[in-house]
Amino acid sequence: MTTLGQVFVLGRRAFLRSIRQPGQLAFALVFPLFFIIVIASGLDRASALPGFPANSYLDFMLAIPFLHGALFTALNSAIELGRDIDTGFLNRLALTPARGIAIMLGNLAGGVLLALIQFCVYFAGGMLLGAGFEAGPLGVLVLFALGALGATAIGATAMTVALRTGSPEAVQGIFPLFFVLLFLSSMNIPRNLIETGWFRWIANVNPVSYQIEGLRSLVVDGWNGQALALGFGCALGVTALSLTVARTAFASRLTRT
């Protein structure tokens, strides 16, 4: 079987496993939507700030569930990988011709597929709530693609932790780290409107800011080449780096001869 075929088979398994845990799925679907509804309503007045780039705070925040939901789903995939290691299921896979890269990518692929389904829900929810979307139908595809790349970047990073520790609890434990990165970014307010100097500095160097701004630009601006290039660039960079580290961690974890 080709590597791609193995990725498909293992991705299918990862996907099935996730959708058969409705509690987890419901949380990943509902919480990001809830968060955006509450935050957007609570901060609606902030759209009156001079220089605020969007017509409404909802438009400004619409991109956030794409990253938020991707975070939950990607982390869950990595937690399941940790569980596979903990329970010995990884050894089961190691006793088949499945290649290491296929095991890793299959795990990621299952999470990304689930994330794409979530994106449909977030987008539909946003439209129902009255959000605008400047980039048109093609922009939706780009939005989903960038969101999927974000899920891959997070998933690859979390997978590294799973492979290094072999513990689902350890992966759960890094959720606050991602949460911090999400908060110390331009998630709630544009970078140029952040007053606090050190906060603005962190937001400037935080790759999550660029990911968010890339997604946001499709909602608010339409086609903003620079924002999209930075968003895709950061996500691709983090993905490449994480996968490289994950590959090394995988080789240490599975010392298959």
Add this chain to the structure above:
Amino acid sequence: MSAIVAEALVREFKAVRAVEGIDLEVSDGEIYGFLGPNGAGKSTTVHILTTLLPPSGGRAVVGGFDVLHEGPKVLEVIGAALQEAALDPFLTGRDHVRLQASLHGLSRAERRARGDELLERVGLTEAADRKVRTYSGGMKRRLDLALALLHRPSILFLDEPTTGLDPQSRNALWVEVARLARDDGVTVFLTTQYLEEADVLADRVGIIDRGRIVAEGTTAALKAEIGTPTVQVTPANGDDRDAILRALHGHGEPVAGAPGAVAVRLDPQYDLTDVVRALDAENLRIEHLELDAPSLDDVFLAKTGHRLEGEGGGELEPEPVGA
């Protein structure tokens, strides 16, 4: 032809040598029992032979392929059911079959046919479309076995396959393992800490303790090394003990026995019928007669100085006879 060969196999983990120079050879179609207590190195040995762990030293050849340099080829000829059943609780039995069969490169038609065949063989057809988390321990083990056999391996590794199973499930697994070796010619490498399992199933047994093989051979030969069976006779009348001793004179040597009993270790060429006839000829009323054959635990004790079955170290103190 040897299905499995290990030469001076060593595996170290930081300061611990889990496997210390193991030599073994398993013939085609043989059921080889690898018997030892917890922590003896059984699972580590299995992990090395199944390519999951590289050896720190020595060499192993499985199915004609070197485990270190020809790992993927080894995987083609082996199946393994490891110590943890390692199943995904959210997948059904059939999902597991489909996943594993796909990874082994079986075509869709083959997957279906082979999957149905194996699920039926292990008695899981009805449960095949239920999620594994609803399965009992025995069902999980049976599924694990079915998955190990999907790609028709010629060598099967079973790492403590019946741990935690009820007697019925255990027996069912034994029947299937014996059938695999007998009818399908599969070589079985079975690790266990259960003496009875090794006794019932294995053609030959290797006893491992602290990373080394301390004894190897057929169970009969190993037990015979330790000694012949002991017959213990408890008379209905305590005064008849001397008469029993006289009757059994010539059949073996008196040894210490249970309180009130006369124990004789039988000669190697003993015939139990003669022993019974000898007792009958003396017109003695016997309350209890017992034949104690050496067990593999006795073999283990003789070789290592401690028991396999957790009775603690040291030799048992014998009861003096004829006092």
Add this chain to the structure above:
Amino acid sequence: MISVASAVAGRILWKAFTNASFLLPALLFPVIFFVGFAGGLSRVDQLPGFDYGPGYETFQFAFVLLQSAAMGGVFTGFGIAQDFERGFARRLMIGAPRRGGILLGYAAATMTRWLFNISVVFVLGLLMGMQIVGNGIDLFGLLVLGLLVNLIGGFWAAGVALRLRSTQAGPIMQFPIFLLIFLAPVFVPLTLLTGWIHAVATVNPFTAFIEGARSLLAGTTENVGIAFGIAVPLAALFALWAYTGLRSAERG
């Protein structure tokens, strides 16, 4: 009863303070919220109609103080549920002559943990330039209000945990509290909320708590009476909820 309570509280606190995986989550989220909201959204205080004297850091500190109090209580509920799943709760119930002491112990542990967490956030707030206008009495009142909210969250979660006796009840414990916390004037005063969220926040008891806390930090008495007027009966009500939950757990 006191000895039971001390034993229960001692165990929880020992576990919490010697184990990072227990200590950090309850501490980290208030820190993240405070830094993220106070640091990132400080320009919001320039909106017309936003007139909170002490500044946006203090404005957010009030929210974080109460958020950590409420959610800290919920974490205790998780602990109780876990104890039941692992069989430890049964051991406690068999061993404790006065079982009310078990609840007291959980409550004491909850409050102690929260006091530690909020002290850390308080120091962080001061480092970030937070201005406290209220005096010692105001701050004491703030602490009492926080403890009451902590008890409300803790007793709510304990009642759920004692009834359901499973960590699967986590979302039931957590989600209502989370809803209440965020359907309140978190980012701007109540007067600057519009639409449906203004209507919801108006009737949300958490709004009274936040506004009371903000008043205390600003050294005023506005909203303080209503905050305590709601917090005290709610704490008593949820204490009863938890107590009847304990009775339910005893029945098995």
